[in-house]
Amino acid sequence: MARVTPISGFPEWSPAQRIVEQQVLDELRRVFELHGFASIETRAVETVAQLLRKGDIDKEVYGVRRLAADAEGSGDQVGDPAKELALHFDLTVPFARYVLENAGHLQFPFRRYQIQKVWRGERPQEGRYREFAQADIDVVDRDSLSFHYEVEMPLVMAEAFHGLRRLGLPEMTIRVNNRKLAEGFYRGLGVEQPADVLRVVDKLDKAGAEVVQRELVGLGLTPESARKCLQLAEIRGSDATFVQAVRDLGVRHPSLDDGLDELAAVVQAAAEQAPGRLVADLSIARGLDYYTGTVYETTMTGLEAFGSACSGGRYDSLASDGKVSYPGVGISFGVTRVLGLLFARGLTATRSVPTCVLVALLDEQARPHAAAVASTLRARGVSALVAPAPDKFGKQIRFADRRGIPFVWFPGTEQNGYSHEVKDLRTGEQHPVDLHEWVPPADDVNPGVVAPA
Amino acid sequence: MARVTPISGFPEWSPAQRIVEQQVLDELRRVFELHGFASIETRAVETVAQLLRKGDIDKEVYGVRRLAADAEGSGDQVGDPAKELALHFDLTVPFARYVLENAGHLQFPFRRYQIQKVWRGERPQEGRYREFAQADIDVVDRDSLSFHYEVEMPLVMAEAFHGLRRLGLPEMTIRVNNRKLAEGFYRGLGVEQPADVLRVVDKLDKAGAEVVQRELVGLGLTPESARKCLQLAEIRGSDATFVQAVRDLGVRHPSLDDGLDELAAVVQAAAEQAPGRLVADLSIARGLDYYTGTVYETTMTGLEAFGSACSGGRYDSLASDGKVSYPGVGISFGVTRVLGLLFARGLTATRSVPTCVLVALLDEQARPHAAAVASTLRARGVSALVAPAPDKFGKQIRFADRRGIPFVWFPGTEQNGYSHEVKDLRTGEQHPVDLHEWVPPADDVNPGVVAPA
Numbered sequence: 001m002a003r004v005t006p007i008s009g010f011p012e013w014s015p016a017q018r019i020v021e022q023q024v025l026d027e028l029r030r031v032f033e034l035h036g037f038a039s040i041e042t043r044a045v046e047t048v049a050q051l052l053r054k055g056d057i058d059k060e061v062y063g064v065r066r067l068a069a070d071a072e073g074s075g076d077q078v079g080d081p082a083k084e085l086a087l088h089f090d091l092t093v094p095f096a097r098y099v100l101e102n103a104g105h106l107q108f109p110f111r112r113y114q115i116q117k118v119w120r121g122e123r124p125q126e127g128r129y130r131e132f133a134q135a136d137i138d139v140v141d142r143d144s145l146s147f148h149y150e151v152e153m154p155l156v157m158a159e160a161f162h163g164l165r166r167l168g169l170p171e172m173t174i175r176v177n178n179r180k181l182a183e184g185f186y187r188g189l190g191v192e193q194p195a196d197v198l199r200v201v202d203k204l205d206k207a208g209a210e211v212v213q214r215e216l217v218g219l220g221l222t223p224e225s226a227r228k229c230l231q232l233a234e235i236r237g238s239d240a241t242f243v244q245a246v247r248d249l250g251v252r253h254p255s256l257d258d259g260l261d262e263l264a265a266v267v268q269a270a271a272e273q274a275p276g277r278l279v280a281d282l283s284i285a286r287g288l289d290y291y292t293g294t295v296y297e298t299t300m301t302g303l304e305a306f307g308s309a310c311s312g313g314r315y316d317s318l319a320s321d322g323k324v325s326y327p328g329v330g331i332s333f334g335v336t337r338v339l340g341l342l343f344a345r346g347l348t349a350t351r352s353v354p355t356c357v358l359v360a361l362l363d364e365q366a367r368p369h370a371a372a373v374a375s376t377l378r379a380r381g382v383s384a385l386v387a388p389a390p391d392k393f394g395k396q397i398r399f400a401d402r403r404g405i406p407f408v409w410f411p412g413t414e415q416n417g418y419s420h421e422v423k424d425l426r427t428g429e430q431h432p433v434d435l436h437e438w439v440p441p442a443d444d445v446n447p448g449v450v451a452p453a
Numbered sequence: 454m455a456r457v458t459p460i461s462g463f464p465e466w467s468p469a470q471r472i473v474e475q476q477v478l479d480e481l482r483r484v485f486e487l488h489g490f491a492s493i494e495t496r497a498v499e500t501v502a503q504l505l506r507k508g509d510i511d512k513e514v515y516g517v518r519r520l521a522a523d524a525e526g527s528g529d530q531v532g533d534p535a536k537e538l539a540l541h542f543d544l545t546v547p548f549a550r551y552v553l554e555n556a557g558h559l560q561f562p563f564r565r566y567q568i569q570k571v572w573r574g575e576r577p578q579e580g581r582y583r584e585f586a587q588a589d590i591d592v593v594d595r596d597s598l599s600f601h602y603e604v605e606m607p608l609v610m611a612e613a614f615h616g617l618r619r620l621g622l623p624e625m626t627i628r629v630n631n632r633k634l635a636e637g638f639y640r641g642l643g644v645e646q647p648a649d650v651l652r653v654v655d656k657l658d659k660a661g662a663e664v665v666q667r668e669l670v671g672l673g674l675t676p677e678s679a680r681k682c683l684q685l686a687e688i689r690g691s692d693a694t695f696v697q698a699v700r701d702l703g704v705r706h707p708s709l710d711d712g713l714d715e716l717a718a719v720v721q722a723a724a725e726q727a728p729g730r731l732v733a734d735l736s737i738a739r740g741l742d743y744y745t746g747t748v749y750e751t752t753m754t755g756l757e758a759f760g761s762a763c764s765g766g767r768y769d770s771l772a773s774d775g776k777v778s779y780p781g782v783g784i785s786f787g788v789t790r791v792l793g794l795l796f797a798r799g800l801t802a803t804r805s806v807p808t809c810v811l812v813a814l815l816d817e818q819a820r821p822h823a824a825a826v827a828s829t830l831r832a833r834g835v836s837a838l839v840a841p842a843p844d845k846f847g848k849q850i851r852f853a854d855r856r857g858i859p860f861v862w863f864p865g866t867e868q869n870g871y872s873h874e875v876k877d878l879r880t881g882e883q884h885p886v887d888l889h890e891w892v893p894p895a896d897d898v899n900p901g902v903v904a905p906a
Contacts, residue, residue, distance in 0.1 A: 010496035033807035034831040036838035043463035066574040121519035354486035378487040385489035
């Protein structure tokens with residue numbers, strides 16, 4: 001095992017970073033469960049046929065095959081996409097498959113959250129990984145799905161983000177648009193293939209208004225219509241006043257009316273329940289063609305250049321067995337992506353271990369007594385560890401200090417009348433304490449978070 | 454997405470089963486962290502070269518390769534085991550690699566726990582999966598590792614198992630042996646290749662004493678020596694009296710003495726700190742050849758036929774960069790394996806959702822008020838959900854009942870003077886309550902567990 005080097009795009013966190021990640025995942029889980037989302041996990045693999053249904057992401061999929069099958073030349077159904085296996089690249093496609101496979105056993109509307117790793121064979125770069133964790137919430141119903149879930153989803157995520165601020169994550173702004181609004185607007189302008197326009201407008205951020213204007217005219221739009229598409233994409237609003245701004249562009253279409261009503265409902269609910277955390281942003285397009293209603297993206301204050309941290313939308317035909325369809329709406333938070341950016345900027349934990357107290361060891365004979373002290377502390381929920389060896393106390397204190405363990409416990413001995421003492425390594429103060437009563441300050445029980453500089 | 458069928462060996466739990474799994478993982482994490490183990494996760498993939506170092510498990514490894522690489526014929530380093538990737542088949546080999554890769558940043562002795570999925574392309578059968586979760590604890594040190602960790606590891610696991618009884622898991626007996634003891638005994642009998650004898654004795658359970666006796670003689674042992682090997686393997690003990698039983702066989706060797714001392718120390722500590730949960734079992738061999746000291750296996754009461762639920766041991770040379778070695782000791786608990794057996798026997802949760810309270814909906818206009826009630830309950834840590842639609846109350850109650858949600862909340866309206874009422878669906882009783890004070894009984898806040906019949 002001489003040569004061991006990292007594999008590009010497959011990040012591994014340090015123990016201190018992992019503590020932050022666990023606290024982030026705990027907070028997401030807490031909020032999701034308070035809102036009645038049930039956890040599921042799906043297998044890491046799907047059939048290649050499932051994953052390539054949408055056709056546009058095949059370059060990123062990792063196939064999975066027994067090495068023995070290669071060696072034997074038996075090939076384990078190589079070439080049969082209905083049987084060949086591959087790692088999932090998101091949690092939405094596996095969830096849709098899970099719903100179809102278990103439809104007879106699930107209660108609809110079905111609310112689930114799912115926090116798992118996914119894999120994509122993309123070129124790694126800052127904030128882009130080949131293996132990364134996502135945290136998704138979705139609601140699916142049978143046949144039809146009430147609109148009010150499109151209002152609810154971003155509010156749940158906004159509540160989770162609010163809790164994550166305490167863990168050093170940046171402020172998040174959820175940006176919302178509606179497919180019906182944009183498509184109705186384009187149709188109202190006489191466009192027959194609104195998806196083509198959507199694709200061009202989606203480049204606005206990167207390519208700029210001039211290029212988009214030119215390409216829209218290339219699609220057959222009049223310069224005036226192209227200009228209106230650009231004006232639409234510039235509209236923003238944290239309350240329902242954006243509706244009038246759209247109306248002022250003078251375009252009329254029934255889908256546009258539906259989309260405006262829906263987007264206004266989302267923005268109004270957010271203005272009441274999560275003020276300042278959600279805006280209507282009519283430039284949001286979302287590349288994936290399965291969205292049919294509200295769509296969501298999220299920008300991180302100070303990290304806008306890294307794109308959306310949390311995205312999703314309403315989909316009507318992702319899960320369908322040909323007879324019954326299961327429309328849904330969901331949002332996916334890119335946990336690894338966001339944490340990777342923040343770890344690179346200094347986010348970490350106050351210690352690299354869960355341990356709150358190191359119990360010092362006078363000599364090897366004292367180990368059972370030290371173990372009993374540690375056990376007493378653990379029974380009160382305090383993570384405690386006996387020093388590895390009866391080294392000089394200075395060395396034992398350094399052992400604790402290097403890990404960020406805040407307290408060292410000196411068990412009572414015959415010489416000092418069995419008086420226990422605790423040293424706080426931050427202040428250097430040492431006091432006699434009662435083994436059966438002492439508890440650390442609440443903030444020291446678990447590791448805290450050190451925010452990025 | 455018409456044809457969706459399960460993939461053999463890749464289990465997916467129902468939402469209720471997943472709730473049990475989460476509670477099991479929470480309990481493992483709680484105990485591991487109380488004992489100062491830091492969490493790490495390693496990437497799902499290692500290089501093929503890493504995974505095949507031990508050579509004996511190559512048939513079970515799943516290779517991972519970008520589909521695009523296959524299609525392009527570029528082959529992504531196909532055939533170069535130092536670059537080709539594969540899914541890890543346990544958490545010990547990746548941990549050893551992690552230690553070597555990060556040795557400069559870790560504090561030794563390094564205690565970590567790791568709970569992740571692993572993959573093996575074995576033939577699936579009851580209690581054997583191709584994708585399954587393991588929960589491992591290990592301690593590694595640089596250059597040398599104190600023996601006392603071999604005593605500590607099974608005590609931590611025994612404490613975790615004790616907590617898991619409450620979640621419907623069976624009683625677990627940790628069975629301990631020591632490689633030095635067995636090897637010393639065989640060498641004391643004049644055997645020069647003790648590993649060969651170990652491999653034969655390991656078959657005792659399946660093949661029986663007669664076959665083992667014959668095969669040992671086939672290895673060159675005298676019938677008398679072979680009989681002593683069998684007698685050794687029959688020795689059991691939950692206190693140090695087993696030492697005399699070994700001594701009585703009349704074999705002498707320095708390694709045997711070391712092994713007896715170590716095994717006696719483990720058993721004695723367990724008799725004091727975890728009485729009844731650990732026994733010396735001199736038949737335990739553990740197939741993996743990297744163990745060098747104490748070895749552990751675990752039987753589940755009532756499920757003995759399914760083999761060890763939790764295994765491990767001391768290893769001295771798994772992690773070594775040629776100059777420095779990192780000896781360690783660890784135990785791995787087969788979470789999916791154990792839960793799969795118990796789910797098949799009826800273990801489940803009292804409800805299929807985290808939701809404790811369904812807030813009933815009189816009409817669609819009442820949704821904001823119902824949402825405010827749910828929000829008030831959530832602020833007190835009570836999982837609450839607004840009914841999906843203003844159906845007849847009977848239908849809303851059935852919605853809750855089918856999911857096992859214990860309480861339905863009827864928000865106050867103008868007609869009843871804004872008096873809130875809560876109905877307990879188990880008793881059918883309904884009472885007026887104060888929105889700002891009501892809390893559910895502690896046992897109802899989270900889903901409970903229904904033990905196997």
